[in-house]
Amino acid sequence: xxxxxxxxxxxxxxxxxxxxxxxxxxxxxxxxxxxxxxxxxxxxxxxxxxxxxxxxxxxxxxxxxxxxxxxxxxxxxxxxxxxxxxxxxxxxxxxxxxxxxxxxxxxxxxxxxxxxxxxxxxxxxxxxxxxxxxxxxxxxxxxxxxxxxxxxxxxxxxxxxxxxxxxxxxxxxxxxxxxxxxxxxxxxxxxxxxxxxxxxxxxxxxxxxxxxxxxxxxxxxxxxxxxxxxxxxxxxxxxxxxxxxxxxxxxxxxxxxxxxxxxxxxxxxxxxxxxxxxxxxxxxxxxxxxxxxxxxxxxxxxxxxxxxxxxxxxxxxxxxxxxxxxxxxxxxxxxxxxxxxxxxxxxxxxxxxxxxxxxxxxxxxxxxxxxxxxxxxxxxxxxxxxxxxxxxxxxxxxxxxxxxxxxxxxxxxxxxxxxxxxxxxxxxxxxxxxxxxxxxxxxxxxxxxxxxxxxxxxxxxxxxxxxxxxxxxxxxxxxxxxxxxxxxxxxxxxxxxxxxxxxxxxxxxxxxxxxxxxxxxxxxxxxxxxxxxxxxxxxxxxxxxxxxxxxxxxxxxxxxxxxxxxxxxxxxxxxxxxxxxxxxxxxxxxxxxx
Amino acid sequence: xxxxxxxxxxxxxxxxxxxxxxxxxxxxxxxxxxxxxxxxxxxxxxxxxxxxxxxxxxxxxxxxxxxxxxxxxxxxxxxxxxxxxxxxxxxxxxxxxxxxxxxxxxxxxxxxxxxxxxxxxxxxxxxxxxxxxxxxxxxxxxxxxxxxxxxxxxxxxxxxxxxxxxxxxxxxxxxxxxxxxxxxxxxxxxxxxxxxxxxxxxxxxxxxxxxxxxxxxxxxxxxxxxxxxxxxxxxxxxxxxxxxxxxxx
Numbered sequence: 001x002x003x004x005x006x007x008x009x010x011x012x013x014x015x016x017x018x019x020x021x022x023x024x025x026x027x028x029x030x031x032x033x034x035x036x037x038x039x040x041x042x043x044x045x046x047x048x049x050x051x052x053x054x055x056x057x058x059x060x061x062x063x064x065x066x067x068x069x070x071x072x073x074x075x076x077x078x079x080x081x082x083x084x085x086x087x088x089x090x091x092x093x094x095x096x097x098x099x100x101x102x103x104x105x106x107x108x109x110x111x112x113x114x115x116x117x118x119x120x121x122x123x124x125x126x127x128x129x130x131x132x133x134x135x136x137x138x139x140x141x142x143x144x145x146x147x148x149x150x151x152x153x154x155x156x157x158x159x160x161x162x163x164x165x166x167x168x169x170x171x172x173x174x175x176x177x178x179x180x181x182x183x184x185x186x187x188x189x190x191x192x193x194x195x196x197x198x199x200x201x202x203x204x205x206x207x208x209x210x211x212x213x214x215x216x217x218x219x220x221x222x223x224x225x226x227x228x229x230x231x232x233x234x235x236x237x238x239x240x241x242x243x244x245x246x247x248x249x250x251x252x253x254x255x256x257x258x259x260x261x262x263x264x265x266x267x268x269x270x271x272x273x274x275x276x277x278x279x280x281x282x283x284x285x286x287x288x289x290x291x292x293x294x295x296x297x298x299x300x301x302x303x304x305x306x307x308x309x310x311x312x313x314x315x316x317x318x319x320x321x322x323x324x325x326x327x328x329x330x331x332x333x334x335x336x337x338x339x340x341x342x343x344x345x346x347x348x349x350x351x352x353x354x355x356x357x358x359x360x361x362x363x364x365x366x367x368x369x370x371x372x373x374x375x376x377x378x379x380x381x382x383x384x385x386x387x388x389x390x391x392x393x394x395x396x397x398x399x400x401x402x403x404x405x406x407x408x409x410x411x412x413x414x415x416x417x418x419x420x421x422x423x424x425x426x427x428x429x430x431x432x433x434x435x436x437x438x439x440x441x442x443x444x445x446x447x448x449x450x451x452x453x454x455x456x457x458x459x460x461x462x463x464x465x466x467x468x469x470x471x472x473x474x475x476x477x478x479x480x481x482x483x484x485x486x487x488x489x490x491x492x493x494x495x496x497x498x499x500x501x502x503x504x505x506x507x508x509x510x511x512x513x514x515x516x517x518x519x520x521x522x523x524x525x526x527x528x529x530x531x532x533x534x535x536x537x538x539x540x541x542x543x544x545x546x547x548x549x550x551x552x553x554x555x556x557x558x559x560x561x562x563x564x565x566x567x568x569x570x571x572x573x574x575x576x577x578x579x580x581x582x583x584x585x586x587x588x589x590x591x592x593x594x
Numbered sequence: 595x596x597x598x599x600x601x602x603x604x605x606x607x608x609x610x611x612x613x614x615x616x617x618x619x620x621x622x623x624x625x626x627x628x629x630x631x632x633x634x635x636x637x638x639x640x641x642x643x644x645x646x647x648x649x650x651x652x653x654x655x656x657x658x659x660x661x662x663x664x665x666x667x668x669x670x671x672x673x674x675x676x677x678x679x680x681x682x683x684x685x686x687x688x689x690x691x692x693x694x695x696x697x698x699x700x701x702x703x704x705x706x707x708x709x710x711x712x713x714x715x716x717x718x719x720x721x722x723x724x725x726x727x728x729x730x731x732x733x734x735x736x737x738x739x740x741x742x743x744x745x746x747x748x749x750x751x752x753x754x755x756x757x758x759x760x761x762x763x764x765x766x767x768x769x770x771x772x773x774x775x776x777x778x779x780x781x782x783x784x785x786x787x788x789x790x791x792x793x794x795x796x797x798x799x800x801x802x803x804x805x806x807x808x809x810x811x812x813x814x815x816x817x818x819x820x821x822x823x824x825x826x827x828x829x830x831x832x833x834x835x836x837x838x839x840x841x842x843x
Contacts, residue, residue, distance in 0.1 A: 005608075008626070009624075032786070032789065036664070036667075036789075037785070037786070037789050039664075040664070040667060040668065040671065040785050040788070040789075041782065041785055043668075044668075044671070044779060044780050044782070044785055045782075047779055048779060084779065087781060088779055088780075088781045088782055089781045089782035089783045090782055092782070093782060102782055102783065102786055549623050549624055550623075550624045552624075553624065
């Protein structure tokens, strides 16, 4: 039977060994986040994910959501699992104590996010959207809205959605048509249709809080005329309990390739009552606050689903007996050797593993910078952390979901035909992972964000928040003989990234299509270099610590680091060549010939 | 009523136990440890007694290495009030633990001591009984149901022949069995609060108890691998084999 075992040892490694946990606990707000407490939180969160959520993953996929008379019923078991999540207080892990949260750092919260996504990606979307709404209201909501809504969102009693997409406008929100008419009661009547609304309607919570993008009368055309509104499913009464039903209703749910237990809804608003969040016509700014967090969250999904795919493939490769080792029989007492004896299977498994462990390190690195961005003492430190988050957000979103999807596919390959049929459950990981490359901004859009916005911003200041620490580390380690194989590999790849950056910056100035043509490969090159740098640092720590109590763990880290350097990072060479070749082949090809 | 719950740190029940290569014991280095599952049931029952108003305070006690504090913290996160760690690096045998617990009972004066019926590492099933003997208290072992009354505690025991109802005079010792309850998950707020709950530290010397082992372990080995079964061609052959080879009929 399939099992999920939360990678607690590795989560602790990135939190307290790869990075300095004391830099987090030195922040006044996070002084409780000591490794012992964090470890206790991870362990209990793991129990919930392993014992309650993972067993519902397959059944939720088979059953899917039900649409009945405008209501959505989640699959069997989801309600009680969600109740366990709420009773455990998990929704508030990194929310502010003033609204009932536990005030723990983002760098701790991402571990819970990863475990949720590994155990049950569909389930994770319900609390995932709530976190985004929490953050948008926290920053842009009025005091009254915050006092009323935030405690209920933090506890998980109420959930949230982001209503952006309309039938004719997905990526290009400037085309948005939903209207908001002011009333005499200081609120608005909102009318329009929204599609692809995750968790738009369901039976897990007593109320659902929609954040809706709409246009005020006489608003400027395009993206600068959009405002953000809060539209609750039930209007809170004077006691703050769900009261009158608002006219925001679910018209249908989508039938999808994956995450079938997550309700994807068409939402109709017919003069629904809403309240303005933030300034009129400044809705995109508020929405981007939410979107940036959501993009990091989707990146976590890529990692989470890759981890469970790796665990399933590793277990299968050790138990499935098929063929004999090409260097001579390894298990003569058995009818065949296990798959794990075959070099190609080991190549696949190590490719998967070097991604998941590298990605885990990367997400922790970014999450620590969210912590510094929010809580560092000096404006300078907060700015520096924000610079780093800005540049890494599209990379976490797109690189981790593209690669995460590939990893689920590799996991299926290890299972052979038994992966393609439903019984082993691993084809679900491939289907579930696929959406992560699309929603919250398709990965091509992420690449454009990196090349078009993040790269030139403040004359390269965002980029420097990554380039400088990597450059410095390479210089510092240039005389470390034991580490040379790692330092040489990463310097070479880093050099390619620097050259490609310079090339795109210049060529893009002459012809924006050059930047557009190089963007996806550039983002992947960037992601590989980031993982390579982190693998080199993980190797450094593991070389120092090997031979002690936990030798097996560090020894595995060193070999995995070598594998990444020797077998994965060289891909930066082909990416570099592709980037430097320019846009001519694709742009010169006649449209009508496609 | 104060409830004392002794708990033990053992290898996590989901981990495959490996014998050390020198056969001196089982491998504990970097193995995931957790609270003994039977102890969790005891903690859960104590919390339910407190929630029902039958207990005022729940004190956890454990004996062992310093990391055993983590085990106390996980019980505190479930809802116990405070902890006691008797710190020692010595490998503790049931009698030594019972003597340490006796000293703690004399300090704390609980109305009820709730223990797991056994720990899944040694599977000894002795500590509760020995503690009752040392204290000369009444004991209900293998308990699957528990009710507190006025000056007494009624329990249902799981015995070989079925269920046995016993009324114990307080103060009493109760060792709990698997079916008593299903332990809760610790909630996140309670995990945070547990960090601030007090843990008192003692050593066996502080309590005047000698804990030197009395049993010498010669070696620890894996159980022998099971041989493959044989297929018999007829019922008669099976009976023959049961009679002649297995000698069970």
